[in-house]
Amino acid sequence: MPGLIQKIGDWFEQRLKIAPFVRTTMEHPVPTKSASWFYVFGSAALTVFIIQIFTGIMLALIYVPSAGEAWNSLQYLNHGVMLGWFLRAVHGWGSNFMVAIVLIHMVQVAMFGAYKFPRELTWIIGVFLLLMTLGMAFTGQVMRFDQDAYWGLGIGASICGRVPFIGAWVVHLLLGGPIIAGDTLSRFFAFHVFVIPGLLIAFVSVHLLMVLKLGINEWPMPGRLVRRATYVKEYEELAHKDGMPFVPGAVWKDMIFAAFIIFSVMACAAYFGPFGPSGQPDPTIVQTIPKPDFFFQWLYALLAFLPPAMETPALLIGPVVIIGFLVLMPFFAGEGEKSWKRRPIAVVTILLTAVTLGTLTHLAGYTPWSPIMNAWSGDPVPVQYLNGRTPLERQGSAVFQEKQCRNCHAIGGTGGERGPALDDVAVRKTNAQLVRQVVQGGGNMPAYGKNLNPAEVDALVSFLDTLHPPNQPAARDAARQISSETEHFATGTSTGEKK
Amino acid sequence: MSDSEVSRRQFFVKLGVVLNGLAAVVLATPVVGYLLAPMIRGKSGDYHKWISLGELDEFPEGQTRLAKYKNPISNPWDGETDNIPCWVRRVQGEQFQVFAINCAHLGCPVRWFPQSGLFMCPCHGGVYYQDGGRASGPPERGLFEYKYKVEGGHLMIEAGQLPTLSTTASLREGSKGCQG
Numbered sequence: 140m141p142g143l144i145q146k147i148g149d150w151f152e153q154r155l156k157i158a159p160f161v162r163t164t165m166e167h168p169v170p171t172k173s174a175s176w177f178y179v180f181g182s183a184a185l186t187v188f189i190i191q192i193f194t195g196i197m198l199a200l201i202y203v204p205s206a207g208e209a210w211n212s213l214q215y216l217n218h219g220v221m222l223g224w225f226l227r228a229v230h231g232w233g234s235n236f237m238v239a240i241v242l243i244h245m246v247q248v249a250m251f252g253a254y255k256f257p258r259e260l261t262w263i264i265g266v267f268l269l270l271m272t273l274g275m276a277f278t279g280q281v282m283r284f285d286q287d288a289y290w291g292l293g294i295g296a297s298i299c300g301r302v303p304f305i306g307a308w309v310v311h312l313l314l315g316g317p318i319i320a321g322d323t324l325s326r327f328f329a330f331h332v333f334v335i336p337g338l339l340i341a342f343v344s345v346h347l348l349m350v351l352k353l354g355i356n357e358w359p360m361p362g363r364l365v366r367r368a369t370y371v372k373e374y375e376e377l378a379h380k381d382g383m384p385f386v387p388g389a390v391w392k393d394m395i396f397a398a399f400i401i402f403s404v405m406a407c408a409a410y411f412g413p414f415g416p417s418g419q420p421d422p423t424i425v426q427t428i429p430k431p432d433f434f435f436q437w438l439y440a441l442l443a444f445l446p447p448a449m450e451t452p453a454l455l456i457g458p459v460v461i462i463g464f465l466v467l468m469p470f471f472a473g474e475g476e477k478s479w480k481r482r483p484i485a486v487v488t489i490l491l492t493a494v495t496l497g498t499l500t501h502l503a504g505y506t507p508w509s510p511i512m513n514a515w516s517g518d519p520v521p522v523q524y525l526n527g528r529t530p531l532e533r534q535g536s537a538v539f540q541e542k543q544c545r546n547c548h549a550i551g552g553t554g555g556e557r558g559p560a561l562d563d564v565a566v567r568k569t570n571a572q573l574v575r576q577v578v579q580g581g582g583n584m585p586a587y588g589k590n591l592n593p594a595e596v597d598a599l600v601s602f603l604d605t606l607h608p609p610n611q612p613a614a615r616d617a618a619r620q621i622s623s624e625t626e627h628f629a630t631g632t633s634t635g636e637k638k
Numbered sequence: 639m640s641d642s643e644v645s646r647r648q649f650f651v652k653l654g655v656v657l658n659g660l661a662a663v664v665l666a667t668p669v670v671g672y673l674l675a676p677m678i679r680g681k682s683g684d685y686h687k688w689i690s691l692g693e694l695d696e697f698p699e700g701q702t703r704l705a706k707y708k709n710p711i712s713n714p715w716d717g718e719t720d721n722i723p724c725w726v727r728r729v730q731g732e733q734f735q736v737f738a739i740n741c742a743h744l745g746c747p748v749r750w751f752p753q754s755g756l757f758m759c760p761c762h763g764g765v766y767y768q769d770g771g772r773a774s775g776p777p778e779r780g781l782f783e784y785k786y787k788v789e790g791g792h793l794m795i796e797a798g799q800l801p802t803l804s805t806t807a808s809l810r811e812g813s814k815g816c817q818g
Contacts (some may be wrong), residue, residue, distance in 0.1 A: 207717025289719065293745030293800065294761070300802025307804045308677040315676050317685035317799030318709055320716040322676070421718035423706045425739060425747040428760040442744060443762040447778045451803075508763045508775075512749060543754040547763075557763050557775075585765050585773035590755040 164351055168382035172358035174389035177251070179396035180244035181350070185343065186397040187237040190404060191275075192336065194230040202282070204328035206321040206420070209284035213416045228408035231283075234276055236404050238434045241272045246489055249468075252477030253356035255365045259469035261349045264342050266465045271339050273434070278331035280432050284324055285416035290429030292319045292327075301451040319422075354378055355389075359477035366474060428512070436503035437496045443508040507556035510546040514554045521551030528605060535602025538595045542587065550606070558584060565604045565613035572614075573600045680805075685711055686798040691726060691736070694791055702727040702750050702768060705736075711798045724784065725750055725757070726793065727768065736795050737770050738782035738807040745802065748781065757781065782807040 152158050201220055203212040216223035245265065248254060254262035277295075281288045296319070299309040315322030357377055383389070414432070418424055431439050445453050472485075479486050520536045528536075539545065547557035554560075568576065577596055580586030591599065607613050671678075679685070687710035697703055705726045712720035725737040725748075737757070739747045746761035756773060757766040764775035771780045782801035787794050801807040 205715045205717070206719050207715045210717075290746055290761075293740060296800055297740070297743070297745035297802045300804045302804070306802065307680060310800065310802055310805050311676045311680040311685075312674070314800065317676075317680060317711050317805075318719075318722070319800060320709070320719045321713050323719075419718055421721055422739065422747065423704075423721045423723040425704065425723055425749055427747065429746055439761075443776060445776070447776055450776065450778070509760055510758045510763055510765070512758065512760055515753075541753050543751050543756070543758075546751075546758065580773070583774045585756060585767065587754065589767075590753075 165386040166384040167351060167354065168378040169355055169385050169389045170357045170378050170382050171388075172381075173355050174383065174392065175358065176392055176396070177247055178355060178389070179393050180240055180247055182393040183396055183400045184237060184240045184244050185347070186400055187233050187240060187404065188339065188343065190233045190401065191230065191237060194226050194233060195332070195336075197226045198230055199332065204282075204325060204332075206284065206324045209282070209324060210416055210419050213283065213285075217413060224413050225408060227413035228411070229404055230279075231414040232404050232407040232411070234279055235433060236400065236407075238272055238276055240400070241269055245269060246493075248356075249485065249489060250479045251356055251359050252365070252479075252482070254469045254473075255475070255477060256367050256370055256469075256473045258349070258353055258356065259473055261346060261353065262469050263466050264346045264349075266462065268339065268342050268346060270462070271335050271342065274335050275331065275339070276432065276434055278327045278335065280435075281324065281327040282331055283414060283416050284420050286418040286420060286424065286427045287415070287429050287431070289319060289420040289422060290427070291431055292323060294429075294431075298454055301454055356477075359479070361476070361478040361480045363477070364475050365477060426512075428509075430503075433500070437499035440499040440503040440506075443506070505556075509555070510543075510557050511555040512546060514545040514549075515540050515543040518545060518553040524550065524606065529601070531598050532602045532605050535598035535600070538591070538599040539602055542591065542595075542599075544599075547584075561603065561606055563607050563611070565607040566611055567614060568603075569614045569616045570600060570604055571616060571619075573603050680799070686796050687711065688787070688794050688796050690789075690792040690794055691724070692793060694732075694788065694793055697726050697728040697734070697793065699728050699730050702752065704750070707795070707797060709798065722797065723747070724795070724797075725781075727770075732788045734786050734788075734793060735770060736784040736786050736793075738784065738801045740782060740801055741777060742772070742779050742781060742803070743775070743777040745800070778803075 198216065201212060201216050201223065203209055213227070216227055218224070248262065248265065254265075277291075280291055292314070296310050296314055299313050300306045302309050311317065313323075314320075315326045354374060357374060418427060430436070442450070442454075476482055520540060525533055525536060539550075544561075545554040547555040549556060549560040550562055552560075564573070574596060576582075576584065577591065577599060578586065578588040587596075604613055689707055689710050691705045691707055697705075703726050704723055706721055706723050709716075709720040709722050723739045725739065727735040727737070729735060737748075741748050741759040741761065741764045743759065743762055743764045746759050748757040748759045748764070748766065750757055755768040757768075757770075759765070759775065759777075762776050764777040765773040766777070766781050767773050769780075770783060772778075784795040784797055784807045786796075797807065799805055799807075
């Protein structure tokens with residue numbers, strides 16, 4: 140029997156002539172210190188990519204890439220096909236894992252100086268692999284053809300519409316027509332299933348081939364500088380003197396981590412289930428709060444904070460600057476120190492980027508910039524703000540709710556966060572200032588002058604005037620107080636408090 | 639002997655390159671045309687049509703109501719995506735304002751709040767007054783408006799494409815309604 144297998148193997152080898160390549164691949168020397176747990180993320184990204192290809196093909200067996208049927212076919216996958224929900228969940232979680240692992244891989248490579256000579260091109264291809272991974276994540280969100288996908292496309296089109304001069308053409312090219320419809324989904328399907336995966340496979344192959352040809356990055360040692368003239372020789376020496384063959388020296392860590400990642404994706408899929416789809420992609424259902432998937436939420440948050448005048452330049456120039464910086468990085472920092480211990484600017488840049496993205500993502504979790512659409516009808520005025528109040532003040536609290544002030548202003552800890560919370564607004568503004576703010580707006584608040592009659596303004600402001608801590612009086616206009624006191628002194632008549 | 643033979647082979651190689659280059663250009667022309675079709679069609683003004691939003695008395699004076707129409711540029715496989723909403727404000731008589739649902743910031747669906755007379759966007763907090771003017775938040779301008787006319791007791795709008803900062807709700811130039 141073993142003889143037969145040997146014979147079959149020989150038959151194939153005689154024709155394929157692949158054994159020498161496999162042998163050199165398996166035996167290529169890896170510096171001992173590089174056979175580290177820090178070096179497993181590249182292979183983990185590849186592992187998840189393979190899962191994505193596999194589960195993607197499985198989903199394509201059922202999924203209907205038609206705007207009219209996609210949503211229904213997803214429901215069928217979730218509920219009608221045995222374990223369809225699980226394959227959707229693995230594909231969805233695999234997508235999140237893939238973006239996360241690619242980002243971790245990139246940070247590790249940047250921290251270990253692996254992008255330096257002679258691995259510049261490996262890094263540049265890696266930058267494009269990141270962009271394609273994000274492209275897969277975005278087009279994948281469109282495949283889940285639900286409300287979020289529909290309005291996400293609207294956001295994409297609106298960003299394209301900001302391109303000067305040719306904006307309209309870009310919008311029409313993106314959507315495949317005048318508006319988000321059947322042609323839009325079909326072209327995103329082509330990108331998600333043919334174009335980007337094809338490019339990914341080609342780029343990953345080159346990326347991997349270069350790792351084999353150039354050798355894996357050595358463990359950076361502070362003080363061991365990269366010089367173009369001597370690096371290749373030094374690396375060869377290191378890899379051969381203090382190295383070991385990739386199989387089995389380093390590969391076992393890759394394998395164990397890959398298995399761990401596959402199990403993690405499956406565990407998340409089984410526990411949390413598939414993503415959506417949310418409501419039908421029917422734009423007439425306007426009671427919706429669209430939100431992008433996790434890895435685009437930082438951008439969603441950023442778009443709420445950019446000043447209007449800066450938004451278009453930031454959206455159009457920002458990506459060029461960021462991608463340009465990443466691509467050019469190995470050219471202005473292609474030599475010298477590799478160790479993160481002696482590259483404080485690199486470390487600070489990465490940390491700052493991580494903190495920024497993390498903070499923006501966190502903010503997108505509760506969108507403080509958005510009015511809460513049902514706060515006015517859903518959150519009652521706290522009882523302590525109504526006890527012992529005059530009828531006018533209580534009427535004012537009704538105006539406060541009725542006019543949707545609550546959608547942007549919290550009181551008693553509930554309500555929108557677009558504007559400031561009003562629990563102690565009377566301390567900050569005098570009666571006259573409150574009237575002015577309500578009627579004329581300002582500071583990013585709409586003017587309510589046209590939508591409140593004088594009686595309503597009066598009631599509302601008298602309610603707002605009661606909103607101060609028990610032991611801290613409401614703000615008063617000092618000038619008015621003095622003038623009323625002087626008047627009182629001069630005429631001897633009582634003018635009373637303000638108003 | 640070899641000199642002339644090599645140069646003849648080289649000639650045929652060059653001929654092969656030229657022929658294939660020519661074939662590539664000839665093949666690429668229809669492919670590029672096919673790819674750019676949505677753009678060219680849009681440029682030729684094919685993305686708009688007048689359609690009816692309903693009879694006038696469906697829209698009471700002084701009120702703003704959600705109206706729905708079937709997008710005039712559509713295919714049978716568009717499914718629910720060709721149901722398009724818009725906000726119709728009947729100012730008085732035959733004077734209307736028809737607003738696109740899409741926020742002028744990034745296209746999310748704005749909601750009308752009659753009590754406070756405001757449109758609010760759920761995405762990034764864009765707010766507009768009842769006449770579509772920008773009230774607060776990140777939008778640079780007011781809501782997009784459709785061109786409208788009243789014909790035979792029907793409110794007609796010119797519709798068809800998604801409004802963004804460079805594509806208007808109504809395509810024809812000179813639509814007064816497009817100013818915020």
